[in-house]
Amino acid sequence: MYAIVQTGGRQFRLELEGKLQIPKLEAQPGQKVEFDRVLLVHGDSGVTVGSPTVSGAKVVAEVVRQGRDPKVVVFHKKRRKRYTKRAGHRQPFTEILVKQIVGA
Numbered sequence: 001m002y003a004i005v006q007t008g009g010r011q012f013r014l015e016l017e018g019k020l021q022i023p024k025l026e027a028q029p030g031q032k033v034e035f036d037r038v039l040l041v042h043g044d045s046g047v048t049v050g051s052p053t054v055s056g057a058k059v060v061a062e063v064v065r066q067g068r069d070p071k072v073v074v075f076h077k078k079r080r081k082r083y084t085k086r087a088g089h090r091q092p093f094t095e096i097l098v099k100q101i102v103g104a
Contacts, residue, residue: 003059003101004040011039014059014098024092027063033096035059041103048103057103061096068092 002015008023014035027033038057041048048054068090076085 001043001101003038003042003057005035005059006037006039007035014061014101016098016101018098019064019095020098021067021093021095023094024066025063025094027094029063029065031063032099033061033063035061038103041101043101054103057101059098060100060102061098064095064097066092066094 002013004011004013006012007025010023012020012022014020025033036053036058038054038059039050039052041054041057048057050057069092071088071090074087074089077083
């Protein structure tokens with residue numbers, strides 16, 4: 001059983017009892033979050049595709065932790081001009097554990 005949800009401007013496939021890192025949510029570890037923007041649900045009765053969302057469907061998950069991805073180095077250089085610029089970036093994420101898929 002799985003569902004495809006949209007959060008943070010991207011789409012994710014969430015499986016029951018599966019862990020996934022998604023863009024940062026404002027929630028504390030141990031807190032429950034609900035995703036109501038469900039685009040597709042695959043369950044025992046088959047596949048339900050929304051237009052654009054499946055009405056009455058939601059995914060309940062628990063926040064496991066908040067974290068940040070490894071550093072990505074951003075480097076700019078203009079040749080023959082003695083110009084270099086170096087910066088780093090760490091994208092924040094929220095790791096969730098899917099507890100329940102409603103509407104399958």
